[in-house]
Amino acid sequence: MDRIKNAKWRTPIYHFAGACLTLALGLLGWLYLPVQTLAQDKPMVLMALVLGLLLIGPTIGYWAARGVQRDVDKLHLAIKQAVKGNLSERIPLSGNGGFDAIYQDFNEMSESLEGRIKLLRKLGEENVMLQAQSNEAAVLEERKRLARDLHDTVSQQLFAIHMSASSLEKLLDARPEMVKTVVEQLVTMSQHAQKQMRSLIAQLRPLELEGKTLHGALDQWFPVYCSQNGLQGKLDVRLDDRLSDAIEHQLFLIIQEAMANVVKHARANHVMLLLHDGGRQIVLQIDDNGIGFEPGGAQRSSYGLSTMKERAQRLGGDAEVRSLVGKGTTVKISIPKFSS
Structure with missing residues (x-):
């Protein structure tokens, strides 16, 4: 906590140092300039002191603020990386900065989150694979059902089509007037079989990843x-x-x-x-x-x-x-x- 508190005092201390430097320069000028010059150019000396306060103080303050901003930017960038999912991001400690305690806390938090997400991901992967195994068993059962459906529907339809087609040759000689009726039946049965086959195929979900990367x-x-x-x-x-x-x-x-x-x-x-x-x-x-x-x-x-x-x-x-x-x-x- 001491280092964190030090950060808020950094800028005022630099401002105070700038004011002291300006006063020190003014005092040196007062001591070393001839008395006659001070008496004649007293307004100019006072103006120089004021300008020194206006220029030196803010300059030192800006320089100090840049250091604080640099520390804040480091933290901001690390937080943005963490938000994007890059939890391996760590902020190096400078050893003498007021933000080191905050950086250390951030690094510990990121390390803790990374460990927890690793564990969650491991559990998630295990759950996915268990679910995949369960799905595989379900797929095997579904394949058995589809095999029964194929036998009970399409297979029987194909057998009926085959029998009707086989009878066409005899009908051409014995009862040619029946050929048209049988052909119409063949078309109807083939369309029905095709519709049933498409329905069964639509129920299949191919395992695209099986045996592949x-x-x-x-x-x-x-x-x-x-x-x-x-x-x-x-x-x-x-x-x-x-x-x-x-x-x-x-x-x-x-x-x-x-x-x-x-x-x-x-x-x-x-x-x-x-x-x-x-x-x-x-x-x-x-x-x-x-x-x-x-x-x-x-x-x-x-x-x-x-x-x-x-x-x-x-x-x-x-x-x-x-x-x-x-x-x-x-x-x-x-x-x-x-x-x-």
Whole structure:
């Protein structure tokens, strides 16, 4: 606390020192200038003392205030870095500054927060993987159900189509008037089978990350998805290290949701996906050139920000959506990195 208190006295002390210096210079002038000169130029001497007070004092005060401002700027910059998620930021101690105690408290706070977020991220990753295992079991059960449905619907339809088609050759010779009816039945059954097959396929969710890295999955998935939805896509992935399975899983889900939002809401024809390792953060950014929307408007919720934000927060990160009407939309996800 003594050092903190010293900071508020720094500027007044420098001002006082400036005043003392001015008076000292005036006194020296009074002592060493000839008496005759002082008697003749007394107004000039007084003016010189006043100018000295006006110039020397503020100059020293400004110089002192610059030091205080420099200390405040260090703290402000460190706080801004912490707000952005760079919790590894530390302020070096000067050893003789009035702000050292504050810097020390900030460093301890950042270290404590970093440790807690590491723990939360670890728990989040474990939860994601447990959820993924649970989902995998659910997928296996769903596949069994789909197999039963295929057997009970499409498989039987195909068998009926095969039997009807097999009878056509005999009908052409024996009862040609029945051929048209059978063909119409074949068309109806094939359409029904096709509709049932599409319904079953729509229920399947392909595991795009299975056996692949996130980079590899995006290289394969992103251009196909853009092509299928009439988008010109640009993919830029720059990752220095392999991410954990939990982070890759969550980021891929976020990307799928964000891209689905572009197709459903943006009316865009161009989209850019950036995934970069920023050293202290993993940054995912998706930009489209669509119609955009007013910040805070109803369409903001349509972009599924809450879901993406929740997924990012599970890993200690954050999500934001920036948009302007007619200027497109940007989805940005930031996930902090920690040294192992």
